[in-house]
Amino acid sequence: MTQPIAQALSARLRDMILAGEFQAGQHLREVQLAQLFGASRTPVRLALAANEKDGLLEYSPNRGYVVRPFAGEDIAAAFEMRAQIEGLAAxxxxxxxxxxxAARRIAETIDTDARVLSGDAPLDDGAREAWRANNAVFHKTIIEAADNRxxxxxxxxxxxxxxxxxxxLASYDPVLLRKYNGHHRRIGECILARQGTRAEFLMREHVFEAGEDILTSLHPAHGPAQDLAGAAE
Amino acid sequence: MTQPIAQALSARLRDMILAGEFQAGQHLREVQLAQLFGASRTPVRLALAANEKDGLLEYSPNRGYVVRPFAGEDIAAAFEMRAQIEGLAAxxxxxxxxxxxAARRIAETIDTDARVLSGDAPLDDGAREAWRANNAVFHKTIIEAADNRxxxxxxxxxxxxxxxxxxxLASYDPVLLRKYNGHHRRIGECILARQGTRAEFLMREHVFEAGEDILTSLHPAHGPAQDLAGAAE
DNA sequence: ATCGGTCAGGTTGTATGCAATCTCATTATC
DNA sequence: GATAATGAGATTGCATACAACCTGACCGAT
Known part of the structure; x- marks a missing residue:
């Protein structure tokens, strides 16, 4: 990553941006951030450059960094990329x-999730955290198994x-999570059966649907059709 | 990107790394690079951080940056990703x-390439440069048309x-280039006919084959099979 | 003889000062 | 009144000084 303090500042700045603590287009001044973080301009400058490389800021020479705006189409585009890349991984x-x-870990996340989601009551905090962690392990294990740097x-x-x-976000709707759990189970089965093509497209569809669901939850008014789906083929 | 001088240094450093002017694993010292570039450590440090973010350097806190080694599997992995992403673009x-x-530009690159490659003689420098430029335009036009940030x-x-x-590299083998020209023509036809699935897989295969050809030219001894192809499905 | 400690040299990490550039309000000109 | 020029303040860009850390050699103890 970067240097000790600069590394920490980069992560803090990133989390602040992701948490929406800055307005889109806002100009981030070096001295202002330095005072906020209790550091000098040097590590702040590195943190700004790092977040620009990550696509969260935009840079103009001699003008500094502004917070990059993200519209609905950008979120849809991000999920398109995720679907494509995680499809490759699967x-x-x-x-x-x-x-x-790896097979054991994947099976465990699927079974644990199924158990956590078996009831009809809305999920408590522990159940939500369990699901979040299991979801991360499921995807991470497949990505590591793909062995592509x-x-x-x-x-x-x-x-x-x-x-x-x-x-x-935190839209932990049990109905959706049960659907995702079913996706995970089928994807896991395909991978174990060495069925690469099915695994790829089930994963692609899984991520795509998750993106649709998130866009729907963000714009309750109109469905995800106009955001995610392009022209018909 | 980055700052005026730092921006230039970042590009120069990147080109030096890509051109193989450093050994894999070599430790790049800030003062040394600063003297080489005739600048101070500050922009050099930014250039190092930028190239680390781009995956060309590895960083360890308080130890600085070393040149990241790239093995044959890494090149194969890179082409796998390219194939997957450009498939999405197509x-x-x-x-x-x-x-x-865009349609006009694509058709033009295909036709021009076909004309340049029509003879049997090996390509001269002008023809090579023409093909390189046309290839870049072909891929770039499709990527822009995909409209995904x-x-x-x-x-x-x-x-x-x-x-x-x-x-x-510069392995401008006319036989390969004619093959690629055929790929381009078919991909262009699929895109114009709005056949997304065919376009995706023809593009994926096009990039994959190009990767195979490059790996073959790099390791003339053994074919690309063990490098690019994973286990059979 | 081997292992652990210590210190000097070198390298990276951060802070700060100065120069260059930009922003924007004010003023001058048409 | 509208537009261009100007200049002060603010902000970024770079250089450099100093602090922290790492590396490796030397030395002493077991």
């Missing part, structure tokens, strides 16, 4: 095969989008 | 449709790989 994981340990970083830049930040 | 371009201007940057990080740098 296919490669199926082609290469899972280690016994470029997948992880590419996914990070497309997952860290203001407005889709898990702490902000 | 599909989206087909779904959204091309502007008349995340595609361009993701492709850059996966295209800028030491050892696959065009000036270094």
């Amino acid at each position: 296919r490669k994981a199926a082609e290469r095969g899972l280690s016994p340990e 470029f997948i992880g970083p590419a996914l990070q830049t497309v997952q860290r989008i203001p407005g889709v930040y898990p702490p902000v | 599909r989206k371009a087909a779904e959204r449709g091309l502007s008349p201007e 995340f595609i361009g940057p993701a492709l850059q990080t996966v295209q800028r790989i030491p050892g696959v740098y065009p000036p270094v």
Whole structure:
């Protein structure tokens, strides 16, 4: 990453941006951030550059950094990329095969989620956190099994989008989560059966649907059709 | 990007790394680079951080930056990602449709390439440069037509790989280029016909084959099979 | 002889000063 | 009255000084 203090500042700044603590287009001044963080301009400058590279800020020479705006189409575009890249990960994981340990971890997340979601009551905080953690492990295990150095970083830049930040979002609808649990189960089965093509497209559709659901929850008025779906083929 | 001088240094450093002017694993010292570039440590530090973000350097706190090694599997992994992402671009371009201007540009690159490659003689420098430029326009036009903010940057990080740098490579084999020209023609036809699925997979295969050809030219001994193809499905 | 400690040199990390550039309000000109 | 020029304040860009840390050699103890 970057340097000790600069590294921490970069992460703090990133989280602030993702949490929506700045307005889109806002000019982030170095001295202002330095005072806020209790540091000098040097590490702040590095943190700004790092977040610009991550696509969260825009830079103009001699003018500094402004917060990059994210519209609905940008969120849809990010999920399109996620679907495509995680589809690759699922296919490669199926082609290469899972280690016994990876297979065990994936099965465990699926079974645990099914158990957590078995009741009809809305999820309490513990259940939500359990689901969030299991979801992360499921996707992370497949990405690691794909064994492609470029997948992880590419996914990070497309997952860290203001407005889709898990702490902000938190639309833990049990109906949706049960649907996702079913997706996970089928994807896991395909990977174990070494069916790469099915795994790829089920994963693609899984991520795409999750994106649709999030866009729907963000714009309750109109459905996700005009945001995510392009022209018909 | 970054600051005036730092921006230039970042590009110079990147080109030096891509051109293979440093050994893999080499420790890049700030003062040394500063003297080489005739600047102070401040912009050099920004250039190092930028190239680390681009995946060309590795950073350890209080130890600085070392040149990241790239093995054959890394090149194969990069082409896998390129194939997947450019496949998305081709599909989206087909779904959204091309502007008349974009359609014209694509047709022109295909026809010009076909003319340049019509002879049997090996290509001279002008022909090579023409093909390189046309190839860039073809891919760039499709990527722009896909209209997804995340595609361009993701492709850059996966295209800028030491050892696959065009000036270094320069394996302009007319037989291969004619094959690629045929790929381009079919991909262009699919996009114009709004056949997104065919466009996606033809593009994926096009990039994949190009990767195979490059790996073959890099390791003439063994074929690309063990590098690019994973386990059978 | 081997292992651990200590210190000097070198490298990175941060702070700060100065120069260059931009912003924007005020003024001058048409 | 509208537009262009000007200048002060603010902000970024770069250089450099100092502090923190790491590396490796030397030395002493076991």
